[in-house]
Each structure stands twice: as C-alpha cells, then as structure tokens.
Amino acid sequence: MIIRTERETDFDVIDRIHDSAFGHSVESALIRRLRASSGFVKDFSLVAECDGKVVGHVLFTHVTVESPVKSSPAVILAPLAVFSDYRGVGVGTALVAEGIRRTREAGYTLMLVYGHRFYEKKFGFTLAHEQGIFRPNPMPNAPVRMLPLTDGGADGVSGVIKYPKEFRPLIEEWYGKED
Numbered sequence: 001m002i003i004r005t006e007r008e009t010d011f012d013v014i015d016r017i018h019d020s021a022f023g024h025s026v027e028s029a030l031i032r033r034l035r036a037s038s039g040f041v042k043d044f045s046l047v048a049e050c051d052g053k054v055v056g057h058v059l060f061t062h063v064t065v066e067s068p069v070k071s072s073p074a075v076i077l078a079p080l081a082v083f084s085d086y087r088g089v090g091v092g093t094a095l096v097a098e099g100i101r102r103t104r105e106a107g108y109t110l111m112l113v114y115g116h117r118f119y120e121k122k123f124g125f126t127l128a129h130e131q132g133i134f135r136p137n138p139m140p141n142a143p144v145r146m147l148p149l150t151d152g153g154a155d156g157v158s159g160v161i162k163y164p165k166e167f168r169p170l171i172e173e174w175y176g177k178e179d
C-alpha cells in the first residue's frame with residue numbers, strides 16, 4: 001500500500017470512493033469546493049493506492065475553535081472513506097496516520113473529527129465536548145472527537161468550531177440546518 005498526495009488524475013476516483021461509501025455526493029462535492037478554495041492544502045489530501053489502484057482518500061482542513069477570548073487553530077479530518085472491497089486491512093488507519101504525521105509537521109497541535117468509534121479505537125481520539133469544544137449546532141448522538149498532536153496540544157482550547165464556508169452543506173447533512 002502507498003499513501004501519497006492526491007493528483008488531478010485521482011479526482012474522479014476520489015469522488016467515487018466517497019459517493020459509494022456515503023450513498024450521496026455531499027462529501028465529494030465538499031472536496032471539490034475545498035480544492036477550489038484559498039485554504040486548500042494539497043499535501044493534506046491523501047490517497048491510498050493498493051495494487052496500483054486508488055482505493056481510499058482522506059482530507060484535512062484548517063478550522064478554528066472560537067471562544068469569546070481566543071481563536072485557536074485546529075485541523076479537521078473530513079471526509080475519510082475506503083472502497084468496501086479494501087476495508088478491514090488497514091487502509092483507513094494508514095491514511096489517518098499519514099495525515100497526523102503531515103499536519104503535526106505543519107505545526108498543528110490539535111485534530112478534530114466528527115465521527116464514530118473507529119478513531120477512538122485506532123488513535124485514541126477522545127470526546128471533544130469534555131474539553132469544552134463544541135460543534136456549531138449541538139445535537140445529540142453526533143460527537144466531535146479530538147486528538148492533541150503535541151503534548152498539551154488541546155490545553156486552553158475551548159469554544160465552538162468554525163468551519164470554512166465550503167463545509168456548510170456537509171454541516172447541514174451532519175447536524176441539521178443551523179439556526
């Protein structure tokens with residue numbers, strides 16, 4: 001398996017990976033919008049190649065955690081998907097591990113993810129609300145998880161996550177319409 005930065009020739013297969021994993025095109029549309037945005041970091045859009053085929057993709061994006069007194073940078077992991085035929089053999093783990101390495105190297109101290117227990121089990125993500133980090137529109141049963149990327153990486157960080165505007169349709173898919 002190879003984990004590498006995405007290339008333009010991967011764009012269509014990346015769409016197919018997410019559309020088949022999520023059953024709609026909200027995530028692939030998000031990725032295309034983010035690619036066209038000023039905050040996009042190419043090195044944070046990773047594919048996994050197995051047998052010469054692209055079978056998984058993950059993207060990391062800059063966000064901030066806003067409190068009344070402070071704005072703290074963080075990186076959000078979203079979306080992540082692997083073709084169903086290639087799941088359960090470590091592709092998802094390898095993509096996230098490389099993302100952690102690259103975002104840490106770029107100076108990020110905190111990673112956030114909205115997602116299931118996969119992240120807890122493999123990487124030790126914990127519930128972000130226990131640290132006082134919340135998503136924009138609190139709703140039950142949809143926890144944000146966090147992983148400090150350095151010792152003390154989450155210290156003093158609390159507030160509401162502010163996503164780039166390109167995330168709005170996905171946030172509505174995740175959390176329902178914001179007030």
Ligand SMILES: CC(C)(COP(=O)(O)OP(=O)(O)OC[C@H]1O[C@@H](n2cnc3c(N)ncnc32)[C@H](O)[C@@H]1OP(=O)(O)O)[C@@H](O)C(=O)NCCC(=O)NCCS
Pocket residue numbers: 021022080081082083086087088089090091092093094114115116117118121
């Ligand atoms: C989640 C996903 C990316 C994992 O990819 P993968 O290549 O199968 O991951 P790995 O092989 O590295 O790890 C598989 C492990 O994750 C666990 N896992 C997968 N989905 C899970 C879930 N929904 N809840 C808890 N654990 C989960 C598996 O049980 C397996 O555990 P094991 O290693 O102890 O057997 C893949 O299942 C997928 O594409 N799912 C659909 C899209 C999705 O849910 N994306 C994440 C959104 S938060």
